[in-house]
Amino acid sequence: MRWGIILLLLSGLSILPGAKAGLNETLPTSVETGGGPLIYWTGGVSTVEEVRKAGVVELAVPAAEVAAWQKSGLRIHGVGETDLANHRPVAVPKLAGRGNVASATRRPWIDANGWVFTKYPAGKFIYDELPAGKSGLAAAEAYAYGVNALLKVAREDLEMAARTINDLRRLPVARLPIVADFTVVDNNSPQIDEVLNLLTRRNLLYRIVPAPVASYPINIRLGTKEYPEADAADPSAFAQTIRVKIGDENRSLRVYGSEIIIARLTGDGARGRVHLLNYSGRQAEGLRIRVRGNYRSGTLAALGFGKENLEETLVTKGVYEGTIPKMGTYAVIDLR
Amino acid sequence: MERRTFVKLLSSTPLAPALASGAEAAEIPRYRTVTSHRPAVVPGMPGPYPGTVISVKSARSLSPDGLKVDGEVVREMMERGMRSLTGANRTVDAWKQFFNRDDVVGIKVNAGGRPWVVSTPEIVVECVRNLMAIGIRPEQIYIFERFEDQMDEINYAQYLPPAAAGVNIFSAERANQRYSNANYDPSVYVEADFFGEDDTRSNMITLISRKLTKIINIPNMKDHGATGVTGCLKNIAYGGFSNVARTHYRGTSHTLSFVGTLAAVEPIRSRTVLQIMDGLRGVWHAGPFASTLKYVFFPRTIMFGTDPVAIDRLLIDIIDEERKRQGAISIWDRNEKTLDFMNGKKRDDDPNVNIIIREPGHVEFAAKLGLGVADITKISLREIEL
Numbered sequence: 254m255r256w257g258i259i260l261l262l263l264s265g266l267s268i269l270p271g272a273k274a275g276l277n278e279t280l281p282t283s284v285e286t287g288g289g290p291l292i293y294w295t296g297g298v299s300t301v302e303e304v305r306k307a308g309v310v311e312l313a314v315p316a317a318e319v320a321a322w323q324k325s326g327l328r329i330h331g332v333g334e335t336d337l338a339n340h341r342p343v344a345v346p347k348l349a350g351r352g353n354v355a356s357a358t359r360r361p362w363i364d365a366n367g368w369v370f371t372k373y374p375a376g377k378f379i380y381d382e383l384p385a386g387k388s389g390l391a392a393a394e395a396y397a398y399g400v401n402a403l404l405k406v407a408r409e410d411l412e413m414a415a416r417t418i419n420d421l422r423r424l425p426v427a428r429l430p431i432v433a434d435f436t437v438v439d440n441n442s443p444q445i446d447e448v449l450n451l452l453t454r455r456n457l458l459y460r461i462v463p464a465p466v467a468s469y470p471i472n473i474r475l476g477t478k479e480y481p482e483a484d485a486a487d488p489s490a491f492a493q494t495i496r497v498k499i500g501d502e503n504r505s506l507r508v509y510g511s512e513i514i515i516a517r518l519t520g521d522g523a524r525g526r527v528h529l530l531n532y533s534g535r536q537a538e539g540l541r542i543r544v545r546g547n548y549r550s551g552t553l554a555a556l557g558f559g560k561e562n563l564e565e566t567l568v569t570k571g572v573y574e575g576t577i578p579k580m581g582t583y584a585v586i587d588l589r
Numbered sequence: 590m591e592r593r594t595f596v597k598l599l600s601s602t603p604l605a606p607a608l609a610s611g612a613e614a615a616e617i618p619r620y621r622t623v624t625s626h627r628p629a630v631v632p633g634m635p636g637p638y639p640g641t642v643i644s645v646k647s648a649r650s651l652s653p654d655g656l657k658v659d660g661e662v663v664r665e666m667m668e669r670g671m672r673s674l675t676g677a678n679r680t681v682d683a684w685k686q687f688f689n690r691d692d693v694v695g696i697k698v699n700a701g702g703r704p705w706v707v708s709t710p711e712i713v714v715e716c717v718r719n720l721m722a723i724g725i726r727p728e729q730i731y732i733f734e735r736f737e738d739q740m741d742e743i744n745y746a747q748y749l750p751p752a753a754a755g756v757n758i759f760s761a762e763r764a765n766q767r768y769s770n771a772n773y774d775p776s777v778y779v780e781a782d783f784f785g786e787d788d789t790r791s792n793m794i795t796l797i798s799r800k801l802t803k804i805i806n807i808p809n810m811k812d813h814g815a816t817g818v819t820g821c822l823k824n825i826a827y828g829g830f831s832n833v834a835r836t837h838y839r840g841t842s843h844t845l846s847f848v849g850t851l852a853a854v855e856p857i858r859s860r861t862v863l864q865i866m867d868g869l870r871g872v873w874h875a876g877p878f879a880s881t882l883k884y885v886f887f888p889r890t891i892m893f894g895t896d897p898v899a900i901d902r903l904l905i906d907i908i909d910e911e912r913k914r915q916g917a918i919s920i921w922d923r924n925e926k927t928l929d930f931m932n933g934k935k936r937d938d939d940p941n942v943n944i945i946i947r948e949p950g951h952v953e954f955a956a957k958l959g960l961g962v963a964d965i966t967k968i969s970l971r972e973i974e975l
Contacts, residue, residue: 511767512767512786541790565776579771
């Protein structure tokens, strides 16, 4: 039997080895963090002890149940039916076996939502009916892109979801603009979504714009002579073409040691933040990142592994490299 | 961290072999090698004996059915081979030409052909015994390979004598599934984009770059679906770096240039000082694997040298001649009609099916990088039969 739990995520949170929120620990509220995770629980107020035991500190419930939950001591938010219907459904984040689909490389398929979040940064989303074991990645994914998302998780995932949300909230808030190496003009063509998906999958950093921006060396507008719509029919090949145009050396962010990590980079020149999402379902060891920018130090926080410095750091003119010893579902690196 | 970085760029295709017909070799990718290690005065490859190969054969090394190894005969083959290579009168002096008591020595085994064609434990034990005989402590010796699950199946530790307790068994990764990059050196790598993969770096095993001072390379005599043969060069190159399987995909192989390119990276080139090709058993098709005896043959031979290219050049003929004897297409065959790149089972069932166009030319390519002698007319082969 599945109980509905909905987590509303926001931007900017923290990570320590995932303990439950202690009685004396006051985590930032979703309002304080500018959006933030809420847990929407359709199991009814009779399950309050189960919810508390899981470490949940903030919860969304059907609007009609708000009054019943007010005495729970939890932070309660009501979600009306209309509001719920306005949340855009997103995919279960996972490594996806698609053996019947030819791929251009050995790279496994990943079901990820980064492109949707990038396209609709102010949107509301819902991870509907997440299977057991996926709530942590879903929470981290929405957090990494700084969007509000509702997660409907399996009952056995309640504790994992709460722990992840709490850990994310312990992160220092860093509202930084996205870093992009090129732009994509959203022409609302049928192909554009899959192009965005593959660009995200390949860790090619883009900004979605209504019209080309002169300050970017590459502006992709499908349907032009330079980027005919036919070229986007194979979005994987199209993404590779864009990658070659940029040149790996010029890319703001590279990830080595895995083909199953999706990364996001934000920064303002003085500070940078790298979000790393691990879709493999297993621990990643020895992952290496390369970030362009004048950064001198990096602080790593890997969900479940705590806060530490990057290893084997290398600072050369305009490039910062470092190794993440271990990470699970999610890690964030703050660069200065 | 500031460090000196030597970057070598290899571009265009001047070393691509002329091809008579069939599928052309893929264009040589642009390689970027990053290492702070300088070459030794005399790099281990090709070492002090370029172009020289000692081949020791004994029918008694294996039981008549080929399944059991005679350790005493192997010891005799090893002693004769090492003395013949070096010209030393005593075996211990032969080993002293390559190692001293301060060395930290890695023995690069090949475990991929388990269970039938791996670096024979009796040969590995002989290496350990001889290293200890010149004063190297067991703790200074590492038997290593990339994948732990393969090493566990062989379990070299069970073959070591009590005096060798303390010899290290090391694997860089748990399995061939890219679980971990933690045992690879982030500062020594070759970068290349073969098929648009995201991870474009192949990093050297940290044990090699930061701990070992010398390496003994013990490959097997094996066919390989992508390289044609897998011998000295591929065992140390693809066995010493991460993320190498990316070079062959859907019928196309970049092994032609990448095997030698990796083997030439310092410090692996300088530290690999001795090549012992284990040819007691071999694989003539469907290599590098040998999960059944179907394609296993029994050369009952061990080859010695410091030149990996010369040994591998001879290996090409050994494998190709065995394939010819078995009625199989040549490893040089580039006919696309033999190619069924999505069908590993068919390749396993039929020795006239390839899943990739093989690139035995990688041996000649390595020669042009200075790793040894590929010209068969310039290779000095001394054959000993016991």
